[in-house]
Amino acid sequence: MKGNSYFSRKLHSLVGIIPLGGFFIVHALTNFQAFERGPEGFQNGVKLINSLPLLPVLEFILIYIPLLFHGIYGLYVAFQSNSNLGRFKYGRNWAFTAQRITGVITFVFVFWHVYQTRFQVYIGNISHEELGSTMHKIATDPLIFVLYLIGVLAATFHFANGLWAFLISWGITVGERAQRISSKICMGVFVVVAVLFILSLVGFRGNEFKEVADAVMAVRSIL
Amino acid sequence: MAESTVASKTVTFIITRQDKPDSEAYTETFSIPYRPNMNVISALMEIQRNPVTAEGKKTTPVVWDSNCLEEVCGACSMVINGKPRQACSALVDQLEQPIRLQPMRTFPVVRDLVINRERMFAALKKVKAWIPIDGTYDLGPGPRMAESKRQWAYELSKCMTCGVCLEACPNVNDRNSFIGPAAISQVRLFNAHPTGEMNQDERLAALMEDGGIEGCGNSQNCVRSCPKGIPLTTSIAAMNRDTTKLLFKKWLGV
Numbered sequence: 001m002k003g004n005s006y007f008s009r010k011l012h013s014l015v016g017i018i019p020l021g022g023f024f025i026v027h028a029l030t031n032f033q034a035f036e037r038g039p040e041g042f043q044n045g046v047k048l049i050n051s052l053p054l055l056p057v058l059e060f061i062l063i064y065i066p067l068l069f070h071g072i073y074g075l076y077v078a079f080q081s082n083s084n085l086g087r088f089k090y091g092r093n094w095a096f097t098a099q100r101i102t103g104v105i106t107f108v109f110v111f112w113h114v115y116q117t118r119f120q121v122y123i124g125n126i127s128h129e130e131l132g133s134t135m136h137k138i139a140t141d142p143l144i145f146v147l148y149l150i151g152v153l154a155a156t157f158h159f160a161n162g163l164w165a166f167l168i169s170w171g172i173t174v175g176e177r178a179q180r181i182s183s184k185i186c187m188g189v190f191v192v193v194a195v196l197f198i199l200s201l202v203g204f205r206g207n208e209f210k211e212v213a214d215a216v217m218a219v220r221s222i223l
Numbered sequence: 224m225a226e227s228t229v230a231s232k233t234v235t236f237i238i239t240r241q242d243k244p245d246s247e248a249y250t251e252t253f254s255i256p257y258r259p260n261m262n263v264i265s266a267l268m269e270i271q272r273n274p275v276t277a278e279g280k281k282t283t284p285v286v287w288d289s290n291c292l293e294e295v296c297g298a299c300s301m302v303i304n305g306k307p308r309q310a311c312s313a314l315v316d317q318l319e320q321p322i323r324l325q326p327m328r329t330f331p332v333v334r335d336l337v338i339n340r341e342r343m344f345a346a347l348k349k350v351k352a353w354i355p356i357d358g359t360y361d362l363g364p365g366p367r368m369a370e371s372k373r374q375w376a377y378e379l380s381k382c383m384t385c386g387v388c389l390e391a392c393p394n395v396n397d398r399n400s401f402i403g404p405a406a407i408s409q410v411r412l413f414n415a416h417p418t419g420e421m422n423q424d425e426r427l428a429a430l431m432e433d434g435g436i437e438g439c440g441n442s443q444n445c446v447r448s449c450p451k452g453i454p455l456t457t458s459i460a461a462m463n464r465d466t467t468k469l470l471f472k473k474w475l476g477v
């Protein structure tokens with residue numbers, strides 16, 4: 001019973017919700033500040049996160065390690081599946097395939113997105129205060145904006161449909177009715193979180209973020 | 224066969240054939256005289272009587288497996304017009320023509336439409352899908368089963384190990400060791416039995432080994448395909464609950 005695939009799959013499932021799913025929701029809410037409250041609101045969100053104690057430790061234990069484990073093991077799980085949508089055109093079978101495809105898209109997207117943002121802070125190219133203007137540059141480039149939309153929608157579907165699967169994997173929703181109702185709730189979660197992320201991206205396109213960027217650039221050029 | 228002077232109705236079958244377990248598959252088309260109420264098995268019997276393809280070429284009779292002819296043994300499962308199901312209950316009148324017959328390739332093909340479902344029986348052994356009641360002395364009567372429980376357990380007992388759920392499952396393939404829905408539902412059945420319950424942890428532990436219950440990816444094709452209408456996904460979720468409980472029980476040592 002130790003170290004077999006039952007145990008690793010349970011861990012994979014758990015980690016998808018705690019901590020990754022939790023972080024995902026917090027991330028959506030922080031970003032949404034860019035739409036709701038503009039550059040200052042977003043900046044406050046970033047500050048709030050940066051004021052957490054032991055932040056580097058938290059980042060590794062709650063984000064990077066779980067993400068790498070879930071992501072790499074998830075690629076393996078996806079590789080072990082066939083898609084038989086041609087023969088079985090059922091909604092749930094469609095979601096099964098989509099769960100795997102969106103997992104792969106999320107994998108690529110997350111690495112790219114972290115490289116463009118958090119990694120640039122690590123290597124000192126930008127500061128935490130400049131994340132808003134970095135996002136402005138990303139969201140105003142039409143191609144990158146579209147790629148971000150795809151990435152964000154894929155990740156959100158993966159999370160919402162994963163929540164539905166999680167409830168089954170842990171034996172929380174057992175009966176057919178429970179699973180049907182939870183699938184409706186999870187699709188509601190998909191819509192709400194997707195709207196939060198899309199509006200955030202729209203928010204980052206705003207000129208206020210450019211002005212902040214310009215101001216930072218001006219300070220830079222003086223220094 | 225000699226040309227009939229009466230214009231009679233025919234039924235066209237496109238059948239995937241394979242001479243040996245390791246030889247290439249090929250298809251042959253057959254056009255056979257229509258009779259009212261015929262099913263896929265009676266059509267195959269017709270081909271057996273007169274193994275001539277639609278092009279008039281003499282060929283070997285198509286080989287298939289069947290037994291009960293009333294959809295209770297599961298032997299005649301094959302892929303009919305893209306869907307895995309029993310040939311004996313597949314009525315020609317209800318099928319779109321040409322009717323395509325293929326073996327269920329999830330299993331090793333023995334010949335033509337005959338497959339080897341050995342892995343399903345191995346799975347039943349693995350999960351101990353029986354109730355051990357043999358002793359060296361008379362053990363006496365077991366506990367009674369509540370009627371309400373017997374009724375839903377009866378539904379699970381309709382499983383005929385036909386293999387349709389494995390054929391429909393995207394996670395049962397040669398890259399994956401998933402045991403498949405049928406055996407998981409049988410664990411629920413035998414664990415529901417008042418005497419079987421005494422060994423429930425053994426069966427659950429078998430589902431917690433490599434290739435066990437965690438192989439389910441919730442495509443839920445199984446429950447949509449089961450010819451007996453067994454609530455397979457409910458069984459899987461219920462066993463997810465019980466294995467999870469057992470996992471924590473073992474961790475906490477209670």
Ligand code: HEM
Nearest residue numbers: 013016020021024071074075103107159162165166169440
């Ligand atoms: C980084 C790339 C990722 C990949 C390659 C990936 C892959 C997968 C795959 C293949 C599954 C299906 C497992 C199954 O059905 O048995 C899955 C499930 C899941 N994923 Fe991901 N995933 C990734 C990222 C994420 C992220 C960021 C989250 C959180 C927001 C997440 C949350 C979930 C959840 C909750 C499940 C359901 C677990 C279950 O079936 O019980 N995944 N993932």
Ligand code: FES
Nearest residue numbers: 290292296297311
């Ligand atoms: S012959 Fe028994 S199920 Fe068809």
